[in-house]
Amino acid sequence: AQKVTQAQTEISVVEKEDVTLDCVYETRDTTYYLFWYKQPPSGELVFLIRRNSFDEQNEISGRYSWNFQKSTSSFNFTITASQVVDSAVYFCALGRNRDDKIIFGKGTRLHILP
Amino acid sequence: GAVVSQHPSRVICKSGTSVKIECRSLDFQATTMFWYRQFPKQSLMLMATSNEGSKATYEQGVEKDKFLINHASLTLSTLTVTSAHPEDSSFYICSASTVPGNYGYTFGSGTRLTVV
Numbered sequence: 523a524q525k526v527t528q529a530q531t532e533i534s535v536v537e538k539e540d541v542t543l544d545c546v547y548e549t550r551d552t553t554y555y556l557f558w559y560k561q562p563p564s565g566e567l568v569f570l571i572r573r574n575s576f577d578e579q580n581e582i583s584g585r586y587s588w589n590f591q592k593s594t595s596s597f598n599f600t601i602t603a604s605q606v607v608d609s610a611v612y613f614c615a616l617g618r619n620r621d622d623k624i625i626f627g628k629g630t631r632l633h634i635l636p
Numbered sequence: 637g638a639v640v641s642q643h644p645s646r647v648i649c650k651s652g653t654s655v656k657i658e659c660r661s662l663d664f665q666a667t668t669m670f671w672y673r674q675f676p677k678q679s680l681m682l683m684a685t686s687n688e689g690s691k692a693t694y695e696q697g698v699e700k701d702k703f704l705i706n707h708a709s710l711t712l713s714t715l716t717v718t719s720a721h722p723e724d725s726s727f728y729i730c731s732a733s734t735v736p737g738n739y740g741y742t743f744g745s746g747t748r749l750t751v752v
Contacts, residue, residue, distance in 0.1 A: 557740050565727055567680075567743040613679065615740070622668060622739045624731070626680045 524549050526616050526627035534633040535604055543599045543630045545614030551575075555617035556590065556597045557624065562610045572617075573597065601632075609634045638664045640732050642744025649720055649751055657715045657747045659730035665710035666732035668739070671703075674727040674746075683728075686713050720751040 525548040535541045547556065558570040571581060573590055581588045585602045601608055614627045639662040649655050659669055668687050672680040684700075686692040686707035694700045702724075704716040713732075717724055729746040733739035 555740065559743075564745075565729075565748065566745040567729060567731075569741050569743070572740050617740055621685070622670075622733055623682055623685065624670070624740055625682070628679045631677075 524551075524616055524618065524625050526614050526625055528612075528614055528627035528630050530630045531628070532631040532633070534635060536635050537606055538603050540600060540602050541604050541632065541634075543601075543612050543614070543632065545597045545599065545627060547595050547597065547614070547616045549616060549618075551618060553619040555619065557613075557615040557617060558588065558597075558599050559613045559615065559626075560610045561613060561629070567613075570599075604634045606634045606636055608632060638732070638742045640666075640730065640742045640744045642730055642747055644747055645745060646748045647750070649749070651721055651751055652719055654716055654718045655720055655749060657717075657728055657730075657749075659713045659715070659732065659744050661711045661732045661742075664732075666713070667710065668733045669707055669713040670731040670733075670739075671705060671713075671715050672729045672731065674729065676727075680729065683715075717749065720749070722751045725749055725751045 527546045554575045556573045560568040578590050587600045589598045611629045611631050613629045615624045617624045641660045643658045671683045673683050674680045683698045684692045684694045686705045688707050688710050692705035707713040727748050730744040
């Protein structure tokens with residue numbers, strides 16, 4: 523079965539704090555993809571990162587960083603020095619290589635308080 | 637970069653009428669398009685996968701006669717919600733891939749459908 527679990531439903535932090543969003547996935551595929559998306563209140567889905575199952579290197583992009591650990595089936599997302607504009611719902615997702623379907627987690631609603 | 641344009645962004649329709657939502661790839665050819673539905677404060681659920689020139693593949697539990705998908709060209713896919721009911725009110729969003737395996741990058745801006 524393919525599944526993405528985002529255990530944190532809602533998180534609130536004060537601006538400038540670091541925050542980590544957790545993502546745990548389940549799959550029997552050996553080749554798969556992992557994604558993170560941001561969905562601001564306006565609703566559009568903003569692509570943040572795509573990772574394939576063979577690339578476990580951590581990624582840093584500005585204030586964003588991702589930690590992919592196959593041993594624990596986790597793909598966590600950290601925002602450093604959070605800003606109010608980071609407030610949104612963040613989705614972790616799992617993509618299947620064989621048919622390109624993407625399965626989304628339930629999302630984590632992040633509130634950055636000024 | 638690849639851009640997907642989705643229209644309309646918002647639509648209100650009367651119960652029993654049909655609504656068409658368009659998803660266009662503006663600067664690339666989309667071999668495959670995906671349609672998702674998102675109820676308020678919930679996750680995105682894949683409804684169907686459409687490949688240009690062939691019938692769409694629907695996910696389990698999605699009524700293909702109610703949600704008609706047409707992918708007649710490499711730049712346009714449409715989703716028609718037929719005989720809409722209030723329970724069809726939702727956020728519909730499309731995604732497109734340029735070539736097999738190159739997916740997940742590009743989503744439309746979504747359509748908020750309200751059926752009254």
